[in-house]
Amino acid sequence: MLFGTEILTTAQMRAIESDAMASGGVSGVQLMQRAGAAVAGQIRLRWPKPGRVTVLCGPGNNGGDGYVIARLLARTDWQVRVLGMDNEPGPDAAEMKRCWQKAGPILPLTRAELRRNEADIYVDAIFGTGLTRPPVGEIAEVLDYLGGSDGDDGHVRQRLVTVDCPSGLCMDSGAFLGKPRQPSADDLHARLTITFDSPKPGHLLERGPACCGELVVADIGLHDWRVRASGPEQDHRTAHLTAIWPRFRVPDARRPAAAQGIWAEWLEKREGSGGHKFSHGHAMVLAGPPGHGGAARLAARAALRVGAGLVTICPPGAAMIEHAGPPDALMRRAVDDATALSDLLQDQRIGALCIGPGCGVERARELLPPLLDSGRACVLDADALTALAAMGWNGLHDRCVLTPHGGEFSRLFPDLAERLAARPDHGPALSKLDATREAARRSGAVVLLKGPDTVIAAPPRRDKPNATGHAVIHSAFDIPWLATAGAGDVLAGIIAGLLARGLTPLTAASLGSFLHGATARGIGPGLIADDLPDRIPGAFLDLVP
Numbered sequence: 162m163l164f165g166t167e168i169l170t171t172a173q174m175r176a177i178e179s180d181a182m183a184s185g186g187v188s189g190v191q192l193m194q195r196a197g198a199a200v201a202g203q204i205r206l207r208w209p210k211p212g213r214v215t216v217l218c219g220p221g222n223n224g225g226d227g228y229v230i231a232r233l234l235a236r237t238d239w240q241v242r243v244l245g246m247d248n249e250p251g252p253d254a255a256e257m258k259r260c261w262q263k264a265g266p267i268l269p270l271t272r273a274e275l276r277r278n279e280a281d282i283y284v285d286a287i288f289g290t291g292l293t294r295p296p297v298g299e300i301a302e303v304l305d306y307l308g309g310s311d312g313d314d315g316h317v318r319q320r321l322v323t324v325d326c327p328s329g330l331c332m333d334s335g336a337f338l339g340k341p342r343q344p345s346a347d348d349l350h351a352r353l354t355i356t357f358d359s360p361k362p363g364h365l366l367e368r369g370p371a372c373c374g375e376l377v378v379a380d381i382g383l384h385d386w387r388v389r390a391s392g393p394e395q396d397h398r399t400a401h402l403t404a405i406w407p408r409f410r411v412p413d414a415r416r417p418a419a420a421q422g423i424w425a426e427w428l429e430k431r432e433g434s435g436g437h438k439f440s441h442g443h444a445m446v447l448a449g450p451p452g453h454g455g456a457a458r459l460a461a462r463a464a465l466r467v468g469a470g471l472v473t474i475c476p477p478g479a480a481m482i483e484h485a486g487p488p489d490a491l492m493r494r495a496v497d498d499a500t501a502l503s504d505l506l507q508d509q510r511i512g513a514l515c516i517g518p519g520c521g522v523e524r525a526r527e528l529l530p531p532l533l534d535s536g537r538a539c540v541l542d543a544d545a546l547t548a549l550a551a552m553g554w555n556g557l558h559d560r561c562v563l564t565p566h567g568g569e570f571s572r573l574f575p576d577l578a579e580r581l582a583a584r585p586d587h588g589p590a591l592s593k594l595d596a597t598r599e600a601a602r603r604s605g606a607v608v609l610l611k612g613p614d615t616v617i618a619a620p621p622r623r624d625k626p627n628a629t630g631h632a633v634i635h636s637a638f639d640i641p642w643l644a645t646a647g648a649g650d651v652l653a654g655i656i657a658g659l660l661a662r663g664l665t666p667l668t669a670a671s672l673g674s675f676l677h678g679a680t681a682r683g684i685g686p687g688l689i690a691d692d693l694p695d696r697i698p699g700a701f702l703d704l705v706p
């Protein structure tokens with residue numbers, strides 16, 4: 162099992178809220194008051210001197226939160242203007258609206274009204290998890306204004322606090338409904354977003370991280386119902402979705418840092434597991450023809466650095482000379498063809514293989530059948546993925562980890578990539594998470610779709626083919642310098658090394674992705690892939706609590 166912060170889809174969040182309310186343990190109004198109080202509290206924490214705030218309230222419960230925020234800020238000497246809609250919301254929001262109306266008026270939610278008076282802070286409580294279609298008309302104009310389409314880019318951005326998410330953002334996918342999926346200059350950017358109970362996928366994927374600004378996850382007392390909903394008998398409902406993201410604030414008890422110590426334990430070489438090098442696993446990296454050895458060597462070095470007991474690099478005989486240099490700890494063995502690989506794999510101590518980096522597509526195509534037949538844990542990257550796109554899924558199994566970047570993913574799963582790139586016209590939009598899960602289901606392998614929002618998905622369990630497998634989002638928007646030649650080869654090697662050490666494929670891929678990111682964070686801008694393997698030990702040390 163992997164440790165991180167649990168994420169909830171919007172459907173899961175709604176189900177937990179319904180359970181909580183149905184139990185009689187908490188009412189909808191109480192939840193709304195806690196949500197509003199959490200946002201008002203964050204505003205007062207960051208802007209201790211009361212000023213002018215404009216609260217924009219939408220037609221549903223997100224708007225209900227807005228009315229609570231307005232009331233609480235008005236009590237603490239803020240000058241509050243509320244812009245709202247002339248509609249009758251659900252009972253909880255209606256009650257909060259009436260409470261606000263005892264304190265002040267509701268002005269029309271229009272761009273003209275919004276522009277009439279400048280504010281120190283704008284609170285976007287227009288849409289949250291209930292967004293189902295692209296905003297249009299007057300609301301779209303209000304959102305465009307907040308996004309800076311008047312040419313005053315950054316004018317509102319630094320003063321925008323969003324409730325649950327920037328309105329228009331689909332919280333399941335991180336896409337803006339009705340807009341292209343690429344970044345756009347008038348996307349709504351917040352300085353601060355406060356969400357409730359758990360992050361949602363849209364906070365971590367696509368436009369979410371850039372547009373939410375700082376994300377605070379506020380506890381509104383749903384813990385007991387979330388835990389119940391993720392129990393083993395309910396596992397179709399929640400859990401199965403984990404975030405690894407070092408930059409957002411969650412209630413103390415759920416900090417990923419608490420889990421990092423457990424990871425460190427897994428990585429530590431211990432007496433109890435046997436002092437012999439073979440007891441820490443033997444990984445093999447299949448290298449390619451002369452002139453292409455660098456990528457495989459990066460992978461092999463990384464596999465050594467994550468603690469595999471032995472790592473052997475296996476180029477064709479003609480390329481052996483290229484691998485004569487350091488590291489001296491690396492073993493070398495020629496593998497010329499499929500027969501040679503089959504023979505070598507008779508050695509049961511070889512626990513994991515990495516194929517793809519610098520391998521050459523033809524060679525990968527030749528070596529894949531015996532490798533897959535052996536049933537060994539393996540990482541298929543780069544040229545192996547190109548070979549696989551032509552060969553189909555035959556022979557793949559749940560000990561395989563596929564590590565495509567976006568381009569490789571679209572060669573392997575063209576229909577999914579096409580749907581993922583399409584402009585979403587209703588919510589929830591197909592997410593990178595959905596697409597990666599579907600890819601894992603189709604291929605029967607663990608799929609790691611790379612990006613600043615890496616998604617790792619396991620295939621469904623054999624005994625539950627219709628359930629979704631566990632998935633992990635590793636958010637790395639803060640380390641753009643990791644997008645550099647060879648970084649993917651290092652990641653493939655890290656995962657192969659962790660597989661050799663006996664970690665499950667999903668854990669090896671997720672922890673590998675985390676270690677890769679943590680190492681890059683420690684290096685900073687200017688990083689080249691060669692720097693990464695040798696800095697992995699430093700990242701290990703940081704894991705120790």
Ligand SMILES: NC(=O)C1=CN([C@@H]2O[C@H](COP(=O)(O)OP(=O)(O)OC[C@H]3O[C@@H](n4cnc5c(N)ncnc54)[C@H](O)[C@@H]3O)[C@@H](O)[C@H]2O)[C@@H](O)CC1
Binds near residue numbers: 178196223226
């Ligand atoms: N359910 C609960 O108990 C809680 C909900 N909370 C808040 O409630 C929010 C969810 O509330 P809702 O489910 O009411 O959803 P929203 O408040 O996000 O909005 C839903 C309303 O907007 C309409 N709508 C959707 N897309 C539209 C569009 N493009 N143009 C115009 N109208 C559109 C829907 O038909 C619905 O009436 C959360 O994001 C959170 O802020 C919090 O108060 C915590 C407790």
Ligand SMILES: [K+]
Binds near residue numbers: 285286287325327328
């Ligand atoms: K909002």
